[in-house]
Amino acid sequence: MAVKAATTMDRRTGVALWRQIADRIRQGIAAGEFGEGGRLPPETALAERFGVNRHTVRGAIAALVQEGVLRAEQGRGTFVERRKRLSYPIARRTRFSEGLRDQAQDRRGHLLGETREDADTRVAEALGLQPGAPVLRVETMSEADGRPVSCATSWFDAARFAGMGEAIAETGSVTLAYRRHGVEDYFRQSTTVSARHADVGDLAALKLAPGAIVLVALAVNVDVEGRPIQFSETRFAADRVELAVAE
Known part of the structure; x- marks a missing residue:
């Protein structure tokens, strides 16, 4: 399911693009926009949606995985970590x-x-x-x-x-x-x-x-x-x- 949070990147604020994307993904998670399975769209789809390259999207996802917000499953994709707050x-x-x-x-x-x-x-x-x-x-x-x-x-x-x-x-x-x-x-x-x-x-x-x-x-x-x-x-x-x- 596509991310419905704001997708426009502001390239003039000095805030790194990957960090802005990570924030948009967080907003999407908070809004429940990834369905019951919690699976993120492929990196290529996210890159197209945010108007950046895959490397930038990969950096945002890696940061959220490190933080425990997302989890990456080999061969399956990236999912929202459903641990209750x-x-x-x-x-x-x-x-x-x-x-x-x-x-x-x-x-x-x-x-x-x-x-x-x-x-x-x-x-x-x-x-x-x-x-x-x-x-x-x-x-x-x-x-x-x-x-x-x-x-x-x-x-x-x-x-x-x-x-x-x-x-x-x-x-x-x-x-x-x-x-x-x-x-x-x-x-x-x-x-x-x-x-x-x-x-x-x-x-x-x-x-x-x-x-x-x-x-x-x-x-x-x-x-x-x-x-x-x-x-x-x-x-x-x-x-x-x-x-x-x-x-």
């Missing part, structure tokens, strides 16, 4: 492990790095600190059943949460790391969601191909007394996770 709930009590409890057997977080820095205006405002106050910048990656699903950059008040990165590394959980710092419970105060192409760091951490889309959630968590304890930017692999906002 995880549904990650965003609610007043948002927890990674609890949110995916019924969807993945093994859920864990990994510390990628921790640095100490001075809070810029945005971070200071979110955490209720003065600009320039010391904060911990913690980079993490979360996976479900061995598959990376999100990576996050979080900021914590360095005075209150000294050693937060080490606690996350040892427990594999932000919630358990909080408990080591006397925070038994916490709540989501706000969440703002947007989308963009994954940057170089996200591509590596989430094992994505160039051109992949990530959902970006900016969030502030507060303790039971309403004091901000965490400002975070979490990037979710859009082909693996959907965000479900609870009322």
Whole structure:
């Protein structure tokens, strides 16, 4: 079945043609335009439709295969990988492990790095600190059943949460790391969601191909007394996770 997503390539944007084609194929998948079998048209048909050569189409398909969006079967063609996306709930009590409890057997977080820095205006405002106050910048990656699903950059008040990165590394959980710092419970105060192409760091951490889309959630968590304890930017692999906002 032909791709019904937009097929006009813009050669003036500086965005590689193969990446534009990969995005068009993603749009077609999201719109359910490949039928129940999920088989893509031959490379020659796609090349003609998009007005490019087969090599460019092949590059787009290879990137999507690497990412796990498509699968190539020798002698049969290329098919949409029908793995169901995880549904990650965003609610007043948002927890990674609890949110995916019924969807993945093994859920864990990994510390990628921790640095100490001075809070810029945005971070200071979110955490209720003065600009320039010391904060911990913690980079993490979360996976479900061995598959990376999100990576996050979080900021914590360095005075209150000294050693937060080490606690996350040892427990594999932000919630358990909080408990080591006397925070038994916490709540989501706000969440703002947007989308963009994954940057170089996200591509590596989430094992994505160039051109992949990530959902970006900016969030502030507060303790039971309403004091901000965490400002975070979490990037979710859009082909693996959907965000479900609870009322």
